[in-house]
Amino acid sequence: xxxxxxxxxxxxxxxxxxxxxxxxxxxxxxxxxxxxxxxxxxxxxxxxxxxxxxxxxxxxxxxxxxxxxxxxxxxxxxxxxxxxxxxxxxxxxxxxxxxxxxxxxxxxxxxxxxxxxxxxxxxxxxxxxxxxxxxxxxxxxxxxxxxxxxxxxxxxxxxxxxxxxxxxxxxxxxxxxxxxxxxxxxxxxxxxxxxxxxxxxxxxxxxxxxxxxxxxxxx
Amino acid sequence: xxxxxxxxxxxxxxxxxxxxxxxxxxxxxxxxxxxxxxxxxxxxxxxxxxxxxxxxxxxxxxxxxxxxxxxxxxxxxxxxxxxxxxxxxxxxxxxxxxxxxxxxxxxxxxxxxxxxxxxxxxxxxxxxxxxxxxxxxxxxxxxxxxxxxxxxxxxxxxxxxxxxxxxxxxxxxxxxxxxxxxxxxxxxxxxxxxxxxxxxxxxxxxxxxxxxxxxxxxxxxxxxxxxxxxxxxxxxxxxxxxxxxxxxxxxxx
Numbered sequence: 164x165x166x167x168x169x170x171x172x173x174x175x176x177x178x179x180x181x182x183x184x185x186x187x188x189x190x191x192x193x194x195x196x197x198x199x200x201x202x203x204x205x206x207x208x209x210x211x212x213x214x215x216x217x218x219x220x221x222x223x224x225x226x227x228x229x230x231x232x233x234x235x236x237x238x239x240x241x242x243x244x245x246x247x248x249x250x251x252x253x254x255x256x257x258x259x260x261x262x263x264x265x266x267x268x269x270x271x272x273x274x275x276x277x278x279x280x281x282x283x284x285x286x287x288x289x290x291x292x293x294x295x296x297x298x299x300x301x302x303x304x305x306x307x308x309x310x311x312x313x314x315x316x317x318x319x320x321x322x323x324x325x326x327x328x329x330x331x332x333x334x335x336x337x338x339x340x341x342x343x344x345x346x347x348x349x350x351x352x353x354x355x356x357x358x359x360x361x362x363x364x365x366x367x368x369x370x371x372x373x374x375x376x377x378x379x380x381x382x
Numbered sequence: 383x384x385x386x387x388x389x390x391x392x393x394x395x396x397x398x399x400x401x402x403x404x405x406x407x408x409x410x411x412x413x414x415x416x417x418x419x420x421x422x423x424x425x426x427x428x429x430x431x432x433x434x435x436x437x438x439x440x441x442x443x444x445x446x447x448x449x450x451x452x453x454x455x456x457x458x459x460x461x462x463x464x465x466x467x468x469x470x471x472x473x474x475x476x477x478x479x480x481x482x483x484x485x486x487x488x489x490x491x492x493x494x495x496x497x498x499x500x501x502x503x504x505x506x507x508x509x510x511x512x513x514x515x516x517x518x519x520x521x522x523x524x525x526x527x528x529x530x531x532x533x534x535x536x537x538x539x540x541x542x543x544x545x546x547x548x549x550x551x552x553x554x555x556x557x558x559x560x561x562x563x564x565x566x567x568x569x570x571x572x573x574x575x576x577x578x579x580x581x582x583x584x585x586x587x588x589x590x591x592x593x594x595x596x597x598x599x600x601x602x603x604x605x606x607x608x609x610x611x612x613x614x615x616x617x618x619x620x621x622x623x624x625x626x627x628x629x630x631x632x633x634x635x
Contacts, residue, residue: 312543316536320526329522330540333515334547337554344558356557360550371543374460378533 166253167261174265178235180273190227190270191277197223198281209286216285217295217346223281224274224299225335228306232327235266235314236376245376259372263304263311263365271303294349301354302342305361308368309334315375338364389605392466396598403595410588417581425578432578434492440586441485442506444593445513446548448478452520453545456538466601468534471541472524473600477593479517485510505559509552516544 180188201219202212239245248258275296282292313330317323337360345353418436425432452474459467489507490500501507524537 316523316540317526319532320523320530322526326519326522326526329515330519333512333519333551334543336512337547337550340554340558353557356554360554363546363550367543367546371539374539375536378535378539381533381535 178269190230194227212286221343233324237318255373256369260369267307298342301358302338305364308364315372400598407591414585438488440589445482456541
């Protein structure tokens with residue numbers, strides 16, 4: 164148990180903003196940039212922004228989650244960190260599960276905070292904002308799990324980031340549909356369904372990611 | 383299970399199965415399409431545009447069936463390390479994508495006169511679109527893996543993850559679709575008449591055989607490439623310091 168806590172601390176030190184792999188604030192600046200660009204594109208009509216703003220936040224969150232993918236897993240495979248852990252008897256699956264948790268912690272809370280200034284730019288009211296933040300709370304664990312899985316699959320491939328984006332989009336579509344759909348029909352269980360998909364993704368990610376790391380080790 | 387792991391046995395079977403599948407598939411598809419185009423009466427509701435169905439519906443089935451085959455081959459490769467399963471999965475991806483795109487394009491062409499628009503965010507259309515993106519992702523990943531010599535298990539893992547996601551994507555799109563669009567546009571609840579059904583099933587059989595032939599041909603191409611590569615390496619290894627010979631081999635490779 165102690166070793167997992169150490170591992171989590173180390174992963175967080177890497178991934179948190181200002182961590183050794185730095186640039187973690189970039190996804191949030193990118194997220195806010197989309198929220199700023201959207202009104203320029205469709206015009207400053209307050210009513211239109213209020214109706215569509217929640218969906219824009221979701222698309223921005225999904226796009227922002229593509230940015231950190233290339234440094235989630237690849238540097239550790241290059242430096243042999245997973246090999247060292249495997250020698251210590253820590254399964255690749257466990258290392259990936261902790262990586263998912265660390266990625267979520269370094270990514271999702273800040274995103275939910277960034278949703279606040281974004282909601283001002285997009286003219287969202289309080290109740291919409293609370294649904295957006297709740298939806299992000301339900302959906303981002305799944306996004307983190309899919310992101311780490313894809314980062315493990317594309318680690319060691321040149322041009323991995325563009326490829327990771329292409330792989331992430333179809334897999335993340337259900338989370339976007341349920342998360343953003345909960346805005347249009349708050350009573351229809353969209354948030355719960357997003358949470359259910361997150362759980363499925365969380366259950367699959369350690370095994371798919373662990374298998375990907377072993378495949379990278381063998382080649 | 384490993385009876386056909388020997389590429390020689392597979393190749394000797396595939397050598398005559400490929401043209402058999404191709405020719406019988408072409409023949410059946412041609413008969414079915416001619417039947418659908420000339421012999422079937424226009425539909426009461428959809429008129430002449432119903433004839434697109436004889437391409438559209440088999441393409442949709444084969445687009446979805448393609449990923450099923452890809453996932454099964456990926457599973458066989460991951461679990462049993464069957465050397466041909468990996469080649470089969472990669473060989474299925476491109477024809478699967480082509481049938482998915484044919485389904486989308488013919489659906490769009492059918493939608494223009496029938497629904498009055500090239501594209502609606504209908505549940506089935508949308509999940510086929512997401513499926514096309516899954517195929518594109520798989521093909522890009524498999525190409526990157528092959529180019530850089532990474533493990534062939536990586537695209538196989540993605541094939542399985544995608545297979546888990548397809549029903550989820552399908553259900554989510556249906557849920558989302560009911561949110562935005564009333565089910566006013568449907569194919570009509572009438573059960574399909576036998577004079578449509580027979581050429582439809584014939585076309586499906588024809589296109590399936592065609593797809594099987596294409597997959598076998600693509601697998602044979604990959605195996606032939608591997609054989610040529612191995613022969614080339616052997617020649618380079620045995621020719622030793624003969625540089626002019628190596629250079630000429632590389633020139634032809």
